Amino acid sequence: MEVTARAPGKIILAGEHAVVHGYTAVASSIDLYTVFSIRLRSEDDDTVNLKLNDIGLDFSWSVRRIKEVLSHLGSPFSSTPTSCSLETIKSLATLVDEQSFPETKIGLASGVYAFLWLYTSILGFKPATVTVSSELPVGAGLGSSAAYCVSLSAALLALSDSVKLDVSQKGWSTFNETEAELVNKWAFEGEKIIHGRPSGVDNSVSTFGNVIKFKSGVMTRVNSNMPLRMLITNTKVGRDTKALVANVSARKSRHPDAMCSVLNAIEAISDEWSTIIQSHAVDDLYLSANEEKLGELMEMNQGLLLSIGVSHASIENVLQTSMKYKLASKLTGAGGGDISGEVIDKIVEELGSFGYQSFTAGIGGKGVQISFDHSS
């Protein structure tokens, strides 16, 4: 039997970075997915094979070697979500180094550490073939790391004794609330390995889908009554969330009062976002007034993100291009190279001339889902 789990990426509508420091963010799932498939191998086949299709890497470890490297952890492992210690990350790095990870892709190694941690913690030392592919650009602010950790945790839990799913179901099915909560908690542990200091907003929205408000680790569902479609532009400027989050923390310790005021202002923007999208439009005039307000909020949020140091020349370029068409935009996710903007086709071509890739994404929609294939 093969288990497949898929989890959506996300767009942060308001409040990225501020949310890491306990201020509110509003985020929505998007209709682009990361898919993990796991097929258990026979017990005497001593191999865990991981195929990372998007980044063109393929690893095979012997179960015996994984056990040996992680022997300091003892057994059995805890069945509740547990953080990976720095010492264990070093051990996992040994396993990855032994596979001669290409130097040019070394920034992606943390995803493999997260795989090994979640795999061994949830499933133990079972031989398997694991494949991941994604529709999300990796490291572009659309929550690829969260979708990776959520879909991986979901597929692993589906094979574990921790959740009892009906494996005879056909097609995609969802987890119940308690199971989804467990998927989310494990995914957060994976995000910690990739991000350093995640707020939890990305894995929560990827697990539960739709639109959420997130503050100090607590998620609230938002019933959006506004049909939203976003034009997303990937400037393809490489960046990594961990470093950007760390830079904001460093700026906050240098200028605590000023940063506190900026982060409070961002929270006010998030709160207004969630009020507006929950309101019922009485007519088209009301709807377009609300759309205008959201545009202004995006503009203000972007200005504040610039002030905390997470914008980028390429983002400012996208802002200026969209401004020519009287459109508001902001970066989304960690920043430093990516951006989202209001729905508009006209600017796509102009943005394309800079080598940026723009696409629209559906906002909201289901969170993590699972399916079972008995054909092999």
Ligand SMILES: Nc1ncnc2c1ncn2[C@@H]1O[C@H](COP(=O)(O)OP(=O)(O)OP(=O)(O)O)[C@@H](O)[C@H]1O
């Ligand atoms: N499909 C994938 N295949 C392999 N690794 C992946 C994949 N998706 C995500 N990753 C891992 O996640 C890391 C990217 O995470 P990062 O948080 O920097 O960007 P993001 O999640 O796309 O953006 P943001 O956190 O701003 O929304 C990669 O370095 C890699 O380790």
Ligand SMILES: C[C@@](O)(CCO)CC(=O)[O-]
């Ligand atoms: C930058 C950040 O706020 C969002 C990344 O998508 C980090 C986080 O919340 O973990």
Ligand SMILES: [Mg+2]
């Ligand atoms: Mg991420």
